[in-house]
Amino acid sequence: MEFEIVIGLEIHAQMKTKSKIFCNCTTEFGRPPNSNTCPVCLAMPGVLPVLNKQVVEFGIRLGLATNSQITRTNQFARKNYFYPDLPKGYQISQFDLPICEHGHVDIEVDGTSSRIGLTRIHMEEDAGKLVHDDSAPKSYVDLNRAGTPLLEIVSEPDIRSPEQAVAYLRKLHAIVTYLNICDGNMQEGSFRCDANISLRPMGQEELGTRTELKNMNSFRNVQRGLEYEVRRQRDILLDGGAVVQQTLLWDPDKNQTNAMRGKEEAHDYRYFPDPDLVPVVIDDEWIARVEESLPELPEQRCQRFQDKIGLSADAATILTSERALADYFEGAMAVYPNAKKLANWIMTEVMREMKGKEGMSIATFPVSPKDLGGLLAIMDKGTISGKIAKTVFEEMIASGKDSETIVKEKNLVQVSDEGEILQMVQEIIAANPDQVGQFKEGKTKLMGFFVGQLMKASKGKANPKMANQLFGKELKK
Amino acid sequence: MKLSQLTIHEASDLLTKGDISSVELTTDVFSRIDQIEDQVKAYITQNREPALQQAEAADQARRDGEVAPLCGIPLAIKDVICTKGLTTTAGSRILENFTPPYDATVMEKLQAQGAVCLGKVSMDEFAMGSGNENCAFGTPKNPWSLDHICGGSSGGSAAAVAADECLASLGSDTGGSIRQPASHCGVVGIKPTYGRVSRFGLLAFASSLDQIGPLSKDVTDAALLLNGICGHDPRDSTSAAQKSEDYLAALQDGLSGLTVGIPQEYFGPGLNSEVETAVRHGIDLLVEAGATIKEVSLPHTEYGVAAYYIIAPAEASSNLARYDGVRYGHRNSDADSLIDLYRRSRSEGFGDEVKRRILIGTYALSSGYYDAYYKKASQVRTLIVNDYTEAFSQCDVLASPVSPIPAWKIGEKASDPLSVYLSDLLTIPANLAGIPGMSVPCGFSSTGLPIGLQLQAGHFQEATLIKTAYNLEQRLEITNKKPALG
Ligand SMILES: [Zn+2]
Numbered sequence: 001m002e003f004e005i006v007i008g009l010e011i012h013a014q015m016k017t018k019s020k021i022f023c024n025c026t027t028e029f030g031r032p033p034n035s036n037t038c039p040v041c042l043a044m045p046g047v048l049p050v051l052n053k054q055v056v057e058f059g060i061r062l063g064l065a066t067n068s069q070i071t072r073t074n075q076f077a078r079k080n081y082f083y084p085d086l087p088k089g090y091q092i093s094q095f096d097l098p099i100c101e102h103g104h105v106d107i108e109v110d111g112t113s114s115r116i117g118l119t120r121i122h123m124e125e126d127a128g129k130l131v132h133d134d135s136a137p138k139s140y141v142d143l144n145r146a147g148t149p150l151l152e153i154v155s156e157p158d159i160r161s162p163e164q165a166v167a168y169l170r171k172l173h174a175i176v177t178y179l180n181i182c183d184g185n186m187q188e189g190s191f192r193c194d195a196n197i198s199l200r201p202m203g204q205e206e207l208g209t210r211t212e213l214k215n216m217n218s219f220r221n222v223q224r225g226l227e228y229e230v231r232r233q234r235d236i237l238l239d240g241g242a243v244v245q246q247t248l249l250w251d252p253d254k255n256q257t258n259a260m261r262g263k264e265e266a267h268d269y270r271y272f273p274d275p276d277l278v279p280v281v282i283d284d285e286w287i288a289r290v291e292e293s294l295p296e297l298p299e300q301r302c303q304r305f306q307d308k309i310g311l312s313a314d315a316a317t318i319l320t321s322e323r324a325l326a327d328y329f330e331g332a333m334a335v336y337p338n339a340k341k342l343a344n345w346i347m348t349e350v351m352r353e354m355k356g357k358e359g360m361s362i363a364t365f366p367v368s369p370k371d372l373g374g375l376l377a378i379m380d381k382g383t384i385s386g387k388i389a390k391t392v393f394e395e396m397i398a399s400g401k402d403s404e405t406i407v408k409e410k411n412l413v414q415v416s417d418e419g420e421i422l423q424m425v426q427e428i429i430a431a432n433p434d435q436v437g438q439f440k441e442g443k444t445k446l447m448g449f450f451v452g453q454l455m456k457a458s459k460g461k462a463n464p465k466m467a468n469q470l471f472g473k474e475l476k477k
Numbered sequence: 478m479k480l481s482q483l484t485i486h487e488a489s490d491l492l493t494k495g496d497i498s499s500v501e502l503t504t505d506v507f508s509r510i511d512q513i514e515d516q517v518k519a520y521i522t523q524n525r526e527p528a529l530q531q532a533e534a535a536d537q538a539r540r541d542g543e544v545a546p547l548c549g550i551p552l553a554i555k556d557v558i559c560t561k562g563l564t565t566t567a568g569s570r571i572l573e574n575f576t577p578p579y580d581a582t583v584m585e586k587l588q589a590q591g592a593v594c595l596g597k598v599s600m601d602e603f604a605m606g607s608g609n610e611n612c613a614f615g616t617p618k619n620p621w622s623l624d625h626i627c628g629g630s631s632g633g634s635a636a637a638v639a640a641d642e643c644l645a646s647l648g649s650d651t652g653g654s655i656r657q658p659a660s661h662c663g664v665v666g667i668k669p670t671y672g673r674v675s676r677f678g679l680l681a682f683a684s685s686l687d688q689i690g691p692l693s694k695d696v697t698d699a700a701l702l703l704n705g706i707c708g709h710d711p712r713d714s715t716s717a718a719q720k721s722e723d724y725l726a727a728l729q730d731g732l733s734g735l736t737v738g739i740p741q742e743y744f745g746p747g748l749n750s751e752v753e754t755a756v757r758h759g760i761d762l763l764v765e766a767g768a769t770i771k772e773v774s775l776p777h778t779e780y781g782v783a784a785y786y787i788i789a790p791a792e793a794s795s796n797l798a799r800y801d802g803v804r805y806g807h808r809n810s811d812a813d814s815l816i817d818l819y820r821r822s823r824s825e826g827f828g829d830e831v832k833r834r835i836l837i838g839t840y841a842l843s844s845g846y847y848d849a850y851y852k853k854a855s856q857v858r859t860l861i862v863n864d865y866t867e868a869f870s871q872c873d874v875l876a877s878p879v880s881p882i883p884a885w886k887i888g889e890k891a892s893d894p895l896s897v898y899l900s901d902l903l904t905i906p907a908n909l910a911g912i913p914g915m916s917v918p919c920g921f922s923s924t925g926l927p928i929g930l931q932l933q934a935g936h937f938q939e940a941t942l943i944k945t946a947y948n949l950e951q952r953l954e955i956t957n958k959k960p961a962l963g
Binding site for chain 1: 557559565567572575577578579581656675676678679680681683684685711712714715792793794795798799800801803804805819833839842843844847851
């Protein structure tokens with residue numbers, strides 16, 4: 001039997017605001033436990049939330065960038081449940097009046113584009129974290145994250161494959177980072193997603209029983225987790241079994257999903273409007289102001305890279321897939337304006353260096369865009385050869401120094417002095433009479449051998465063009 | 478006359494003249510407390526040392542220059558208002574040892590004006606009750622008759638004022654919790670417009686209904702104290718941006734041009750005849766002062782109690798979720814799992830009435846019941862607002878009883894919570910609509926229990942209430958009567 005895959009994603013994007021959503025505490029990551037807290041986010045008795053308007057502004061930005069309708073009168077609601085990471089015993093969220101509804105984004109997989117609907121985007125606060133010490137056994141509560149603003153983006157069940165899910169996720173990731181509302185860091189959890197997955201026989205209208213998949217903290221894990229879950233459900237159905245509705249955790253080490261215990265049972269969240277917060281009214285003027293200040297979005301930047309900079313569609317798509325990468329490219333271009341050569345270098349050398357290295361991303365790449373531009377510039381000037389450039393590049397990654405310093409320190413300047421090279425050419429000819437004889441007999445392929453010898457002798461610094469010319473001349477003698 | 482018997486404005490005059498010091502005044506109030514607190518039991522926590530230091534500082538400030546009218550005035554604070562460094566229990570075991578590291582906005586305001594905090598006074602646990610019989614630390618007594626309730630939930634606030642255990646006090650009012658004890662104890666109490674006084678630092682019972690207000694010995698003091706605590710607060714999103722006025726300016730003699738509405742539904746069956754007589758007499762005095770009387774109707778009054786006992790418990794069930802034993806407050810030490818910790822800590826920490834309301838509220842918000850209860854109650858609320866809008870198109874202020882009955886005997890209604898709920902019938906609508914209400918003494922029952930007259934006005938019309946109440950007070954022959962205590 002053939003099955004159709006039905007996936008919907010819920011994305012939680014942590015907002016890059018300086019302070020939390022309902023108090024003045026900083027949202028800085030990595031501080032000692034419970035240091036980013038105050039009576040409000042600790043839910044001490046008698047304290048009250050005050051909305052950080054920036055979160056609304058960010059919500060409008062995201063709404064505009066995803067073709068959503070912006071809700072004019074926003075209401076916050078309380079989602080009630082008990083858990084130690086939730087100090088108030090309720091999460092302030094939005095329920096029947098979310099800030100955005102009815103949006104969509106277009107994605108492309110293998111040349112086929114599709115439109116994924118966005119049911120809603122709503123504002124809410126993040127919970128804290130529990131740290132379990134199983135040996136004690138003890139559990140500790142860290143409320144640094146409690147009250148960090150989130151936008152939850154809920155898609156329609158329009159996604160039909162794990163590849164589409166990843167493409168959709170990448171698209172939203174690009175949008176929120178381009179909008180500068182979220183740092184997009186999946187490892188630290190500032191951009192995370194849960195998936196609802198079900199299968200149904202091809203052609204059937206009614207949805208199958210779904211499972212919810214959590215804990216996929218990279219694009220790769222989303223792909224693998226979803227593939228696994230699709231396979232698991234298909235096997236169950238083909239065996240004549242029934243999928244059990246449950247929440248599953250992806251285990252990237254064991255490459256499998258496990259049922260989640262505890263917290264996530266059937267909950268009645270008893271939503272009701274939060275009486276501590278007055279409705280937030282968004283007027284035309286506010287929307288217009290946000291629209292005016294909207295930064296360039298991925299699609300627009302991709303088009304500009306083709307039209308104004310002259311990159312191919314493929315190169316433009318790759319370079320604009322991530323805001324940080326496109327920023328890197330443009331940063332290097334300020335120093336080195338040969339766009340095509342720069343694009344190639346980034347797509348080959350830079351991306352090769354990043355590939356497969358844990359925790360390495362363009363944002364943390366050790367060679368700054370300015371230094372990369374500088375390297376390509378001295379290569380063009382002839383100060384170093386293309387081959388040496390790659391050595392220098394590796395050294396730049398290792399040491400963090402700029403290209404000129406490395407070239408100077410290691411004495412890597414290309415030798416373009418004709419007399420100096422000529423001397424070496426003559427020495428090599430003298431030292432290899434057999435090869436010279438064969439060359440003269442017509443085995444011209446040996447030119448490679450001679451140049452190679454010269455490069456070896458010059459430690460790669462000889463100007464290869466000049467070496468070729470001089471060998472040609474000398475071997476004719 | 479003893480200093481503790483002074484009103485704020487009398488004491489303020491003497492302080493200004495230099496006839497007395499705040500230290501003398503505060504010391505005298507503490508000796509009054511020493512003398513009768515055993516009988517009244519108004520206080521949960523006394524703040525002796527710090528209060529005397531505050532009094533000294535106030536005296537110094539007064540010597541140094543011009544001060545606010547509340548400078549050096551000893552006040553009692555309902556134990557639901559956060560006081561930095563001073564235990565704040567909300568009358569509950571669960572917060573028995575809780576000391577807030579911050580002050581409520583009203584406390585910051587009072588301190589900035591140099592007021593003296595005598596201590597924290599008794600209340601029904603988390604402000605849930607009408608007789609102050611639901612306090613984990615004992616029931617305060619009505620100073621006029623020690624075997625009667627002093628009203629609730631701000632029972633300690635009203636009893637302390639009536640017994641001269643403070644010059645005035647702060648209470649909070651969610652469904653009548655300032656007005657009703659004020660009425661039962663023969664003092665003045667104002668529930669301001671929702672949003673007029675900041676709720677920051679007020680332990681929430683029902684966030685959309687709660688409001689802090691003054692209880693005092695006379696109308697002038699209520700105006701003075703309201704002046705001292707009102708105003709916009711950026712820390713409370715529901716705080717009104719509207720500027721507050723000087724309520725002392727409202728203390729003018731004569732009510733000509735004022736139309737007093739008499740809501741017929743407030744004089745229905747169940748109204749005690751002695752209460753009715755006293756209130757009708759009070760209304761006659763308003764007419765004497767120049768007011769015109771008009772019969773009006775608030776047809777949805779009878780649904781107020783039902784709507785209130787959905788909305789208030791619903792909000793409370795959520796507001797009280799934070800008392801879970803994890804971060805502060807009572808925590809059971811034998812719990813063997815997280816759920817067990819929650820269950821035991823909350824079972825031990827909360828009293829019966831609080832549990833009852835958490836259960837009602839949780840039920841009312843549950844999926845499948847939300848529309849029938851919470852949503853319906855919210856719709857009733859809108860109807861009650863509309864009733865008032867209609868009424869205030871015909872009159873400036875409404876006059877009625879506060880409570881349909883005088884104070885009952887302590888324990889008399891312990892097994893009948895429903896009849897206690899119903900006694901809030903006449904005070905609840907003002908909270909549902911967010912309008913200001915006031916209780917001002919208008920007489921006594923045949924057994925010597927005080928009876929209050931309730932005034933209600935449109936949003937932010939506190940000045941109208943104060944002016945009306947002041948004229949009643951001026952014409953009433955009972956003002957200087959004191960309970961026979963000690
Ligand atoms: Zn905070």
